[in-house]
Amino acid sequence: MNIVVENYADYKEKEIFGRYINNDSISNLNSKYSSEVCGYSVNNLPIHFFKIGSGKTKLLIWSQMHGNESTSTKALFDSISFFYKHEQAVFDDLTLLVIPILNPDGAFKYTRENYNNVDLNRDAVDLSQPESIVLKKIYDKFKPDFCFNLHGQRSIYSTINFNSSILSFLSPSSDFDRNETDSRVKSMKIILDIFDNLKTLIPNNIGRYNDEFNINCVGDTFQSLNTPTILFESGHYSQDYSREISRYYTSLAITYAIKSICSKGFNLQNHKNYYKIPENSTSLCDVFIKNIKIKQSSLSQPVDLSILYKEKLNLVSKEIEFFPEISEFGNLDKVSGHLLSDFISIDKVFNISVENELNEIVIIAKKLRNIH
Numbered sequence: 001m002n003i004v005v006e007n008y009a010d011y012k013e014k015e016i017f018g019r020y021i022n023n024d025s026i027s028n029l030n031s032k033y034s035s036e037v038c039g040y041s042v043n044n045l046p047i048h049f050f051k052i053g054s055g056k057t058k059l060l061i062w063s064q065m066h067g068n069e070s071t072s073t074k075a076l077f078d079s080i081s082f083f084y085k086h087e088q089a090v091f092d093d094l095t096l097l098v099i100p101i102l103n104p105d106g107a108f109k110y111t112r113e114n115y116n117n118v119d120l121n122r123d124a125v126d127l128s129q130p131e132s133i134v135l136k137k138i139y140d141k142f143k144p145d146f147c148f149n150l151h152g153q154r155s156i157y158s159t160i161n162f163n164s165s166i167l168s169f170l171s172p173s174s175d176f177d178r179n180e181t182d183s184r185v186k187s188m189k190i191i192l193d194i195f196d197n198l199k200t201l202i203p204n205n206i207g208r209y210n211d212e213f214n215i216n217c218v219g220d221t222f223q224s225l226n227t228p229t230i231l232f233e234s235g236h237y238s239q240d241y242s243r244e245i246s247r248y249y250t251s252l253a254i255t256y257a258i259k260s261i262c263s264k265g266f267n268l269q270n271h272k273n274y275y276k277i278p279e280n281s282t283s284l285c286d287v288f289i290k291n292i293k294i295k296q297s298s299l300s301q302p303v304d305l306s307i308l309y310k311e312k313l314n315l316v317s318k319e320i321e322f323f324p325e326i327s328e329f330g331n332l333d334k335v336s337g338h339l340l341s342d343f344i345s346i347d348k349v350f351n352i353s354v355e356n357e358l359n360e361i362v363i364i365a366k367k368l369r370n371i372h
């Protein structure tokens with residue numbers, strides 16, 4: 001089976017979509033793979049896991065360690081569905097252990113942190129939270145040969161020339177000197193295999209995360225224990241706020257990474273090429289407006305204005321809503337937006353500290369829009 005766009009509908013898990021993914025959303029999928037409970041969250045929600053395959057190579061994957069980073073969970077289920085439907089032979093080589101939602105309280109509340117407001121990706125040493133202990137116990141018992149640490153990144157991330165960072169990757173450091181240890185090098189090579197497979201589809205939209213060492217991050221800890229660990233970050237593209245486009249590319253990335261591990265194809269890569277993947281920068285906003293007149297600027301000279309959406313869970317509709325907030329204004333040469341607008345022809349002077357006026361700005365910007 002060829003992994004091409006036309007075939008995606010055949011294996012995509014259509015019952016999950018959008019940004020709000022929690023334990024309830026994935027209950028059928030957990031059942032499909034005969035999941036079991038491996039522990040409970042602070043607020044006593046079950047943490048599910050399932051195992052597929054009986055192969056010698058052991059791969060541990062977890063997602064939604066940050067509760068509101070749901071895109072990679074959708075992508076993970078798509079990728080598993082692909083193998084389950086079309087390439088079951090991988091499970092002769094591979095034993096896959098999956099924790100689809102490590103932070104079910106954060107997923108339910110749509111927060112990055114867990115119920116105690118702790119960032120689980122800074123708790124790898126302290127192990128102060130039940131969710132962190134669950135992951136560490138599974139790691140110790142399963143003894144994986146490889147780990148995938150699945151996350152989602154904000155819309156601010158870009159690669160070169162203001163291109164959206166639809167995907168970014170990190171081979172975490174094992175130490176402060178960022179030495180190229182065996183496990184780091186293996187992770188780099190697998191990332192290069194993913195990059196090679198995706199570069200014809202999205203050549204300008206793949207970034208590399210900063211590799212500053214932080215032992216409190218789970219990836220850095222596991223890498224320092226000599227387990228090749230890859231951080232996947234599912235990013236943003238254009239006006240796709242449901243993140244179904246980056247879901248697709250993330251699912252391809254996971255699929256290619258698994259194929260690379262099974263075939264050991266990554267061994268052919270020169271890890272030095274990893275550093276050629278452009279490092280992420282944070283130069284994008286959701287709405288970028290040029291030449292807008294605002295009361296806050298002296299002499300009402302036109303300025304540039306960058307707006308970021310704040311994401312909020314609507315408890316009634318169970319959907320994520322997006323509220324504009326000012327990021328910065330002035331002469332913003334190093335910023336661009338997923339939506340670009342030039343207000344040169346608009347005479348009105350806006351008061352950007354008034355919520356209604358900010359909403360009006362976004363409505364006008366959408367009419368005048370020039371989508372990045």
Ligand SMILES: [Zn+2]
Binds near residue numbers: 150151
């Ligand atoms: Zn994250």
